[in-house]
Amino acid sequence: MRAEDRRELILVAATRVFGDYGYVGATTSQVAKAAGVSQPYVVRMFGTKEKLFVEVLSRALDRLLVSFRVVLAEESDVPLGRRFGLAYVNLVSEPGVLLSLMHGFVLGSDPVVGKAARCGFMDVYHFLRNEAGFGPDEVQNFLAGGMMVNTMVGLRMTDDYETDPAVRELLTAAFPEKLDQLRAAAQLQRKREATERETTKRETTKRETTERETTEREAQA
Amino acid sequence: MRAEDRRELILVAATRVFGDYGYVGATTSQVAKAAGVSQPYVVRMFGTKEKLFVEVLSRALDRLLVSFRVVLAEESDVPLGRRFGLAYVNLVSEPGVLLSLMHGFVLGSDPVVGKAARCGFMDVYHFLRNEAGFGPDEVQNFLAGGMMVNTMVGLRMTDDYETDPAVRELLTAAFPEKLDQLRAAAQLQRKREATERETTKRETTKRETTERETTEREAQA
DNA sequence: GAAATAAGTAATCGAACGATTACCAACGCA
DNA sequence: TGCGTTGGTAATCGTTCGATTACTTATTTC
Numbered sequence: 010m011r012a013e014d015r016r017e018l019i020l021v022a023a024t025r026v027f028g029d030y031g032y033v034g035a036t037t038s039q040v041a042k043a044a045g046v047s048q049p050y051v052v053r054m055f056g057t058k059e060k061l062f063v064e065v066l067s068r069a070l071d072r073l074l075v076s077f078r079v080v081l082a083e084e085s086d087v088p089l090g091r092r093f094g095l096a097y098v099n100l101v102s103e104p105g106v107l108l109s110l111m112h113g114f115v116l117g118s119d120p121v122v123g124k125a126a127r128c129g130f131m132d133v134y135h136f137l138r139n140e141a142g143f144g145p146d147e148v149q150n151f152l153a154g155g156m157m158v159n160t161m162v163g164l165r166m167t168d169d170y171e172t173d174p175a176v177r178e179l180l181t182a183a184f185p186e187k188l189d190q191l192r193a194a195a196q197l198q199r200k201r202e203a204t205e206r207e208t209t210k211r212e213t214t215k216r217e218t219t220e221r222e223t224t225e226r227e228a229q230a
Numbered sequence: 231m232r233a234e235d236r237r238e239l240i241l242v243a244a245t246r247v248f249g250d251y252g253y254v255g256a257t258t259s260q261v262a263k264a265a266g267v268s269q270p271y272v273v274r275m276f277g278t279k280e281k282l283f284v285e286v287l288s289r290a291l292d293r294l295l296v297s298f299r300v301v302l303a304e305e306s307d308v309p310l311g312r313r314f315g316l317a318y319v320n321l322v323s324e325p326g327v328l329l330s331l332m333h334g335f336v337l338g339s340d341p342v343v344g345k346a347a348r349c350g351f352m353d354v355y356h357f358l359r360n361e362a363g364f365g366p367d368e369v370q371n372f373l374a375g376g377m378m379v380n381t382m383v384g385l386r387m388t389d390d391y392e393t394d395p396a397v398r399e400l401l402t403a404a405f406p407e408k409l410d411q412l413r414a415a416a417q418l419q420r421k422r423e424a425t426e427r428e429t430t431k432r433e434t435t436k437r438e439t440t441e442r443e444t445t446e447r448e449a450q451a
Numbered sequence: 452g453a454a455a456t457a458a459g460t461a462a463t464c465g466a467a468c469g470a471t472t473a474c475c476a477a478c479g480c481a
Numbered sequence: 482t483g484c485g486t487t488g489g490t491a492a493t494c495g496t497t498c499g500a501t502t503a504c505t506t507a508t509t510t511c
Binding site: 111114148173181 | 250337344347351356366383
């Protein structure tokens with residue numbers, strides 16, 4: 010396979026993995042397994058894990074701005090803010106895009122990742138302010154809604170939709186439309202994570218012993 | 231010193247460290263050094279790093295709800311939402327409280343931490359909804375603003391306040407009041423991080439060599 | 452058809468980290 | 482005074498992870 014195609018595969022896989030486990034929590038081995046290649050190949054293709062994550066952030070931002078520009082190009086009677094909002098929520102169908110961005114947004118103290126995340130955030134700001142013609146308050150308000158969406162997704166709040174009435178109320182208020190889609194995407198993700206976890210367990214049989222011992226010790230305490 | 235007092239010191243230090251580096255990124259050694267104790271002591275006092283972080287989250291949430299309840303008790307002509315907002319921003323003066331919460335909010339996929347974070351978030355929701363008497367939309371809107379604040383703080387956006395006019399515009403819109411306080415807190419934090427980084431570097435002289443070699447290799451490429 | 456280049460892996464290494472163990476010192480108290 | 486309890490530390494261990502090295506296999510290209 011051509012390296013360029015493989016690169017895209019790895020970036021998609023990495024977006025998903027970084028979204029699930031965060032920049033520090035995700036490992037290059039997880040990315041490699043998800044992409045169906047070896048771990049050294051991932052490292053050699055991107056240099057370092059740090060550079061890989063920066064590329065993931067950049068790509069995620071690109072997906073975001075592209076779909077916003079599509080919205081901006083089409084004509085509609087629906088207010089622009091609401092259409093952007095729907096486009097934003099639609100991105101949950103691309104696993105890890107919003108979550109990777111969110112993980113970048115809390116790493117401001119990191120010299121490299123933090124700078125990339127700040128620049129990316131400001132790219133969105135400039136788009137809304139200049140290309141979409143939003144005013145400062147309008148932008149701020151829109152972005153706040155976006156951060157709320159990110160948080161709900163990051164918290165896996167939909168997991169408690171069935172069981173907790175308050176969660177249902179909150180999510181209904183936060184996602185007047187598109188809540189079904191969000192829940193569907195979340196369910197897919199949960200299945201994926203469960204499969205992933207079982208696969209990992211089956212591979213490392215020794216660790217199960219250790220875990221059982223630990224559990225027993227905690228139960229005694 | 232009594233163990234109980236030492237415990238509080240460690241929790242304060244851990245809040246700061248987890249806020250800066252995240253749950254996975256922070257190490258028990260960093261927490262220990264920040265608290266002025268040995269690393270094994272931190273681990274033994276809280277059992278595991280995971281339990282320590284859950285306690286940090288719980289404590290941070292407590293700080294938040296306590297200051298909200300103080301606001302709720304006092305009488306004022308200013309709308310409740312705005313007063314809560316000010317109280318929320320005031321929490322930046324307690325290093326790591328908001329940031330630790332934010333780091334918890336993106337770890338929803340973690341079985342233990344995720345559950346704690348979701349419960350914590352819903353605690354705030356219930357407070358606003360039941361004790362403060364907010365309606366669903368009002369709560370959602372308020373929380374969105376809060377997430378926006380968290381993101382701005384997490385991104386260290388104030389670092390670019392002087393240099394980037396757009397950042398200035400964004401922050402002014404996001405923090406109509408209290409921006410000065412936010413910037414002051416951020417500056418304190420930056421100084422702290424710089425000192426910390428220099429101290430760490432001075433201790434590990436071998437690693438400087440490795441880093442320099444890496445930089446040289448990158449420069450060649 | 453050989454030589455070079457591209458695509459990719461297995462094996463392994465050094466460092467960092469969380470956790471454990473074993474030990475030490477001070478204080479209360481009978 | 483001896484002795485247990487409380488509050489700690491130094492040393493170390495096993496694992497994990499990112500990165501490196503040294504190969505192998507295909508596909509061009511001349």
